[in-house]
Structures are given as structure tokens and as C-alpha cells.
Amino acid sequence: MLLRRHATQSRAGFSLIELLAVMVILSILMTFLAFRLGALGGAAKQETTRSFLQQVALAANTYETEMGDYPTSSWKADWGPTPNKQNLGGEALCVQLWSKDYGGSGISDDKLINMDGDEAKKSLTTHGNNDLFELRDAWDNPIAYFHRQDYNREDVYLTLDEEDSLDTSLVKAVKNPKTGNYFNPRSYQLISAGEDGLFGTKDDLYNFTVERED
Numbered sequence: 001m002l003l004r005r006h007a008t009q010s011r012a013g014f015s016l017i018e019l020l021a022v023m024v025i026l027s028i029l030m031t032f033l034a035f036r037l038g039a040l041g042g043a044a045k046q047e048t049t050r051s052f053l054q055q056v057a058l059a060a061n062t063y064e065t066e067m068g069d070y071p072t073s074s075w076k077a078d079w080g081p082t083p084n085k086q087n088l089g090g091e092a093l094c095v096q097l098w099s100k101d102y103g104g105s106g107i108s109d110d111k112l113i114n115m116d117g118d119e120a121k122k123s124l125t126t127h128g129n130n131d132l133f134e135l136r137d138a139w140d141n142p143i144a145y146f147h148r149q150d151y152n153r154e155d156v157y158l159t160l161d162e163e164d165s166l167d168t169s170l171v172k173a174v175k176n177p178k179t180g181n182y183f184n185p186r187s188y189q190l191i192s193a194g195e196d197g198l199f200g201t202k203d204d205l206y207n208f209t210v211e212r213e214d
Contacts, residue, residue, distance in 0.1 A: 042195050045138035046205065049192050052111070053207045056135060056143065056190055059097055059105040070188050071096035073147040083118035083132060086158050086168070089145040090134035091118075098125040098133075111135050115142050116158045137192040137205070144191040144199060146173040151182045151189070161197040171199035174206065183208045 064070045073089035075082045082088075094112065097105035104126060113136040120130045127133075134142030141159040151173035161167045173189050175182050183189060183206070194203030 045195065046203075049137040049139075049194075049205050052135075052137065053143070053190050053192065053205060055107065056093075057207045059107055060093070060188060060190075063097060063102065063105070064187075067096075067102065070147055071145075073145050073150045073153075073188070079124055080121040083120065084116065086116045086118070086156050087132075087134050087142050087144075088155055089147075089150065090142045090157070091132040093145040094133045094135060095120075095124050098127060100124075100126055107135070113140060113142060115160075137194075139193075139195060139197060141193050141197050144171045144189075144193075146189045146191075148182070148185060148187060151185075157193070157199060159193050159197040159199075162195065167197065169193065169197075169199045174208075174210065183210070 060070050071093050073092050075088060075092060079095065096102065097107065112133040114131045114133050118132050120132055123130055137143055139160070142157055144155060144157055146153070146155075154170050154172050156168055157171055158166060158168055171191060171193075173182055174191070190207040191199065192205040193199045194201065194205055196203055
């Protein structure tokens with residue numbers, strides 16, 4: 001009996017050593033992975049934003065199925081006076097996806113941002129305030145939105161650049177350089193300013209595929 005108990009205690013001690021060894025190995029691996037993920041932060045945010053653009057596209061498509069058309073990117077007269085012209089398409093998109101007659105988009109509220117801090121004169125959404133929100137990308141910048149009827153419009157967006165300084169940039173709907181026609185000619189375009197926080201540069205991201213030039 002004593003021998004059996006001694007053997008059991010020895011095996012328990014050996015298992016503890018093994019556990020400690022595994023913990024050390026895991027800590028080394030976690031440190032290595034943290035370093036790698038830090039180095040690939042920009043790429044990870046690009047993939048996160050691409051995925052989110054598809055989620056927003058699904059919400060816009062669902063809206064069109066239920067309401068008869070995609071959300072407008074223009075300010076409607078019955079919403080009251082336009083507070084300002086910054087981030088207009090993105091704000092119009094959010095007003096409709098969270099409108100009281102629609103009932104919600106399925107997108108988490110933590111994806112909302114009010115970069116220019118403006119408000120409507122009255123409550124337009126299911127939110128408990130009058131804020132005019134935009135949807136944010138992985139760099140906490142508003143995503144631009146154009147309904148096909150506004151493809152010829154140039155919008156002003158307030159964003160954070162790579163140095164976290166507020167900046168304004170102009171954004172237009174994107175044309176296919178091969179055909180000269182707009183991408184998604186029958187629906188809408190979603191555009192992220194990408195890592196540099198400036199629209200119209202090579203790191204912009206879309207809900208459609210654009211061939212990059214080297």
C-alpha cells in the first residue's frame with residue numbers, strides 16, 4: 001500500500017513538471033504570435049474591413065429586398081435640414097438601416113461612429129439620440145456609401161490620417177478603368193479609406209474587386 005501511494009505521488013509530481021513545461025512553451029509561442037500579429041496589424045485590419053464591407057453589403061441587400069430599393073445616399077427632405085455635407089452618404093445609410101420603419105440592420109452598434117459630431121433636428125432612428133452616425137472601418141474611419149443615383153457626386157469625408165490627425169478628403173464612386181463604367185452600376189458602392197485614412201489612394205477598400213496596378 002505504501003509503495004502504491006509513493007508511486008502515485010511520484011506520477012503526480014511528474015505531471016506537474018510536464019504542466020509547467022507546457023506552460024513555458026505556450027508562453028513562448030504566445031510571445032512569438034503577439035510579435036507576428038503586431039507586425040501584420042495592417043494586413044489583419046484590411047481583412048477585417050473587407051469582411052465588414054461584405055456584412056454591410058448584406059444589410060443593404062436585405063434592405064432592398066424588404067423596402068424595394070437600396071438605401072439612398074442623399075439626404076431626404078422629410079428628415080429636416082441637412083446639418084452639414086460631411087460624411088453624407090455614410091450618414092444617410094445609417095439613418096435608413098436603423099430607421100424606425102425598418103427596424104434594424106443586424107449590424108452591431110459598436111460599429112457606429114459619429115466622426116463629425118453632427119445631429120439631426122429630430123430623432124430619425126431607433127437610437128435614443130439624434131446623432132448622425134457612420135459605419136466605421138478597422139481604422140475607426142467612416143465608410144463612404146454611394147447609391148447608384150449619386151455615382152456622379154463628389155462627397156467630403158472627415159477622417160483620421162495615419163498620424164491620428166483629423167483630415168478631409170474627397171471621395172467619388174469608382175469606375176472600372178477597363179470599361180469606363182462604374183463598378184456595381186445597378187446597386188451601390190461601399191468604400192473604406194484604408195490604412196492611410198485618405199480616400200482616393202491605392203489602399204482604399206471596396207465591396208467589389210479592383211485590380212491593383214503595380
